[in-house]
Amino acid sequence: DQQVKQNSPSLSVQEGRISILNCDYTNSMFDYFLWYKKYPAEGPTFLISISSIKDKNEDGRFTVFLNKSAKHLSLHIVPSQPGDSAVYFCAAVSNYQLIWGAGTKLIIKP
């Protein structure tokens, strides 16, 4: 039973446009959420996070939105750049576990 779901295996976006990556979770005990980015042949790198006491967190071109009632979060990248092409993982934390989604491959088209 997947507690953290990224339902889109891949997403293709034109350079300069907005990329929106989605993540759904089932466990209401999750209180902290993170996004990691992974390039081929490299380990994941931390991108941005959000606590459940907030509904938005912004860092430069990256914004994460949290909708607790819908158990949904999204990562917005504006504007999208070629270097953003990577696999993006959503991860959720409760007091004793960190659960990762399966990832979404983002492709930025020139």
Next chain:
Amino acid sequence: EAEVAQSPRYKITEKSQAVAFWCDPISGHATLYWYRQILGQGPELLVQFQDESVVDDSQLPKDRFSAERLKGVDSTLKIQPAELGDSAMYLCASSFGSLTDTQYFGPGTRLTVL
């Protein structure tokens, strides 16, 4: 910039052989994680250390997998015997402490079991 080191980067072995992976975390990071990632899936936690103690190894297949972090610094993950289904990327990560702290990942070891 400090990095998590892992070796080897690639390993090809035959089933029933033993394999070992090594990880050197960022200096000062008390928490060390070993993950297994199968293509198309997210990282799956195998074991988490806090200093030299195991915090969570509930997903570690203990009949064939073992992990140690004897001095609370570097760590070794061993598989004996390897099975075809063990083919995956094995990732090591470290952080200062809690699960909400940023985890810094090494480049991983790509294991292929023939």
